Amino acid sequence: xxxxxxxxxIRRMAGLATPMALRVAVTLGLxxxxxxxxxxxxxxxxxxxVAAVALELLLDHLATLGxxxxxxxxxxxxEYGANLCVDSGDDLTNVLLRLDTAGGRAELAxxxxxxxxxxxxxxxxRRYGRDFWADLxxxxxxxxxxxxxxxxxxxxxxxxxxxxxxxxxFSRIVDVGGGRGDVLAAILAAHxxxxxxxxxxxxxxxxxxxxxxxxxxxERTQVTPGSFFxxxxxxxxxxxxxxxxxxxxxxxxxxxxxxxxxxxxxxGRVLVVEPVAGRRAQSEINLAMLxxxxxxxxxxxxxxxxxxxxxLVLDAVTDLTDERCLLEFRLxxxx
Numbered sequence: 001x002x003x004x005x006x007x008x009x010i011r012r013m014a015g016l017a018t019p020m021a022l023r024v025a026v027t028l029g030l031x032x033x034x035x036x037x038x039x040x041x042x043x044x045x046x047x048x049x050v051a052a053v054a055l056e057l058l059l060d061h062l063a064t065l066g067x068x069x070x071x072x073x074x075x076x077x078x079e080y081g082a083n084l085c086v087d088s089g090d091d092l093t094n095v096l097l098r099l100d101t102a103g104g105r106a107e108l109a110x111x112x113x114x115x116x117x118x119x120x121x122x123x124x125x126r127r128y129g130r131d132f133w134a135d136l137x138x139x140x141x142x143x144x145x146x147x148x149x150x151x152x153x154x155x156x157x158x159x160x161x162x163x164x165x166x167x168x169x170f171s172r173i174v175d176v177g178g179g180r181g182d183v184l185a186a187i188l189a190a191h192x193x194x195x196x197x198x199x200x201x202x203x204x205x206x207x208x209x210x211x212x213x214x215x216x217x218x219e220r221t222q223v224t225p226g227s228f229f230x231x232x233x234x235x236x237x238x239x240x241x242x243x244x245x246x247x248x249x250x251x252x253x254x255x256x257x258x259x260x261x262x263x264x265x266x267x268g269r270v271l272v273v274e275p276v277a278g279r280r281a282q283s284e285i286n287l288a289m290l291x292x293x294x295x296x297x298x299x300x301x302x303x304x305x306x307x308x309x310x311x312l313v314l315d316a317v318t319d320l321t322d323e324r325c326l327l328e329f330r331l332x333x334x335x
Contacts, residue, residue, distance in 0.1 A: 021061050026097040031077050031084040038074035092152040102146035106292045113291055122294035132292055147204050150179045157321040158186045164320040167191050170238040176228045177244045181208030185215040197222040197233045228256050232263040239264055242273040247293045253306055261310045270329040280325050303327055
């Protein structure tokens with residue numbers, strides 16, 4: 001590859017026009033609107049209440065990308081572009097590309113990546129005036145789409161998570177920040193003697209009750225609306241953290257682990273399921289954790305250091321999926 005080709009390749013990687021064009025197209029619903037019956041620019045502009053001249057510029061670029069095709073009278077979604085439709089089967093992509101969802105809104109914080117690199121802090125508050133979690137608390141729509149994102153992101157991996165570890169060792173599992181309960185419900189469905197207790201904020205906790213009912217594990221589950229920064233249900237023999245710690249800096253991660261340790265049975269375990277840097281984490285996701293939350297994907301030695309002040313000893317690391325590991329911590333004797 002020659003120098004000119006290298007430079008052109010780098011410029012294409014650095015360009016913002018294409019990723020933003022795709023996001024605006026999905027947010028406007030263009031792939032679905034143009035899937036079967038095409039439409040002219042003027043017709044679309046009236047429907048969507050947007051500027052016709054600007055809309056045509058967007059559609060022309062989408063045609064260059066192969067997302068739509070231009071006929072003599074209108075634009076239509078191509079077979080390739082249909083992958084961006086709501087019912088394409090790729091729920092996560094659609095949720096993440098929409099600018100009016102929690103994930104799509106959060107990715108715009110990458111504009112302030114330089115701030116995060118300079119300070120080590122999240123860029124999200126710099127862009128929006130408050131952190132990601134405060135934004136969710138103030139906006140029910142953002143919280144709903146965040147819960148959807150978490151469900152979609154892990155759904156395909158749940159069978160591997162259930163099969164890749166011996167959950168039957170535990171009679172009672174507390175799922176800390178367990179979201180809608182999909183992981184815990186699947187574990188309990190596979191292990192009829194195990195009971196579960198999920199902790200998360202409302203209205204997510206309410207959704208978890210529905211999940212448990214759908215999996216017919218109501219009689220073996222409890223749900224407590226609340227924060228993992230507050231005292232947790234005591235006496236369980238496993239405290240499960242799925243995709244939790246990487247959302248937080250070390251100070252907040254210590255607070256979460258402290259709550260798990262103070263609540264755990266003396267012979268209990270703390271189970272951390274998430275990507276591990278150098279093992280099951282992508283560099284792009286690492287930057288996303290930094291920009292959005294001020295967190296990161298930690299290395300195994302960083303997890304050991306994180307657990308040590310709380311008397312947590314890392315016993316084992318299990319590769320559950322292509323994206324996630326399970327780190328099993330035990331409580332040190334005489335803690």
